[in-house]
Amino acid sequence: MYRFESWGEFLAMGGHGWFVWGAYAASMAVFAWLVAAPLLRSRAILDQVRRAAPPPLSPTEPEGEA
Numbered sequence: 001m002y003r004f005e006s007w008g009e010f011l012a013m014g015g016h017g018w019f020v021w022g023a024y025a026a027s028m029a030v031f032a033w034l035v036a037a038p039l040l041r042s043r044a045i046l047d048q049v050r051r052a053a054p055p056p057l058s059p060t061e062p063e064g065e066a
Helices: 007-015 017-052
Strands: none
Touching: 007 017
């Protein structure tokens, strides 16, 4: 197991910090997109369905006379 003498050494990761922390950043970006994309897409689909749906019937209007 690695033991680092300071936070600077920990962040540098023995000269490989750019790769290690870049990989973490890329992974977090992908995970964020995997969560956000379906949520945004479902919201867009629901908005599209709401716009395409006919208006609701009024309570006094019989169903056959729309």
